[in-house]
Amino acid sequence: METSPYSDFAVQFWGVRGSIPTPGKDTVRYGGNTSCIEMRAGGKRLIFDGGTGLQVLGKSLLKQQPVEAYLFFTHYHWDHIQGFPFFTPAFIPGNCFHIHGAVPPDGDSMQQHFLERILHPNSPVPIDGIQANLKFYDLVCGEKFAIDDITFETRPLNHPNNAMGYRVTWQGHSVFYCTDTEHFPDRMDENVLYLAQNADLLIYDAMYTDEEYHNPKSPKYGWGHSTWQEAVKLCKVAGVKKLVIFHHDPIHHDDFLDNLDVEVKLAYPNSVMAKEGLIIDVVNSSCYYQ
Ligand SMILES: [Zn+2]
Numbered sequence: 001m002e003t004s005p006y007s008d009f010a011v012q013f014w015g016v017r018g019s020i021p022t023p024g025k026d027t028v029r030y031g032g033n034t035s036c037i038e039m040r041a042g043g044k045r046l047i048f049d050g051g052t053g054l055q056v057l058g059k060s061l062l063k064q065q066p067v068e069a070y071l072f073f074t075h076y077h078w079d080h081i082q083g084f085p086f087f088t089p090a091f092i093p094g095n096c097f098h099i100h101g102a103v104p105p106d107g108d109s110m111q112q113h114f115l116e117r118i119l120h121p122n123s124p125v126p127i128d129g130i131q132a133n134l135k136f137y138d139l140v141c142g143e144k145f146a147i148d149d150i151t152f153e154t155r156p157l158n159h160p161n162n163a164m165g166y167r168v169t170w171q172g173h174s175v176f177y178c179t180d181t182e183h184f185p186d187r188m189d190e191n192v193l194y195l196a197q198n199a200d201l202l203i204y205d206a207m208y209t210d211e212e213y214h215n216p217k218s219p220k221y222g223w224g225h226s227t228w229q230e231a232v233k234l235c236k237v238a239g240v241k242k243l244v245i246f247h248h249d250p251i252h253h254d255d256f257l258d259n260l261d262v263e264v265k266l267a268y269p270n271s272v273m274a275k276e277g278l279i280i281d282v283v284n285s286s287c288y289y290q
C-alpha cells in the first residue's frame with residue numbers, strides 16, 4: 001500500500017474466511033484465508049487478527065523492511081492466530097511488532113497465552129526463531145486508548161471464550177471491526193451498537209444467512225456468529241456509512257457469495273463483500289481490488 005492512490009486511511013483485506021482456511025477452485029475469487037485485515041492510518045500500519053491471511057500479508061511486507069506494525073487480536077481462536085507462526089517478518093531482526101489483545105479468560109497475560117498457542121507444542125516454531133522485536137500489550141476490554149493520533153475504543157462481543165470489537169478513529173473517520181459476534185434474539189447488542197454509531201465502515205461477522213442461522217435441522221444458536229440481515233439492521237439503526245460482509249462461512253463458495261452480494265445490496269446499497277485483495281478508502285468510501 002506504499003504507492004497507493006488512497007487517502008491516508010485505508011483498509012486492505014488479506015483473509016476474509018471464518019473458522020477454517022478453504023482453498024480450492026470454488027473459493028478462489030473471494031479467497032480462502034482466514035481473518036486478517038490491514039489498516040493504514042496516518043502512516044501507521046495496523047493489523048487486525050492473524051489468521052492465515054497474515055502469512056500472505058507477511059510476504060508483501062518483505063519488500064518494505066524494516067517493518068513496524070501494530071497487531072490487534074479480537075480473540076485467540078485458531079482462525080484468528082494461525083498465520084502468526086508463518087508470518088515471515090517476525091523472524092527477521094530489525095522488524096518491530098506491537099502486539100495487543102485482551103487478557104484471556106483464564107487470566108494469563110496476553111503474551112503468555114499468545115506464545116503458548118503459536119509456539120511448541122502447537123507449531124514447530126521455537127521462540128528463538130522469532131528475531132523481530134515483539135512487544136506485548138494487555139488490553140482490558142471496554143477501555144479506550146490512543147496510539148499517537150489514532151484512537152481505539154473496545155467493547156466485548158458475544159462469542160464463546162470472549163472476543164473484542166475495535167473501533168478505530170483517525171481524523172474524524174471511524175472503522176468498526178466487529179468479528180466474531182452473535183446477535184441477541186430479542187434486542188440489539190448495546191456494545192455493538194455503541195461502537196457502530198455513525199461509523200464510516202463496519203466490518204461485520206455475517207457468517208450465516210438468517211435461513212441458515214434458524215435452520216430447524218441445524219440451528220446455529222450459540223455458535224458465536226451473526227447474519228447479514230442483522231448487519232443491515234445494525235447499519236440502519238447506527239447510521240453506518242458502508243457495510244463490509246466478512247468472516248464468510250467455509251461452505252459459502254464464490255457463486256453463493258456473488259448471489260449474496262446482490263441480496264445484501266438490495267437491502268443496503270452501500271455494502272461490499274469482503275474479498276482478498278479488496279482495499280477500501282475509509283475517507284471517500286471507494287473500493288479498489290488488487
Ligand atoms: Zn472466527
Ligand SMILES: [Zn+2]
Pocket residue numbers: 075077159163180224
Ligand atoms: Zn471465534
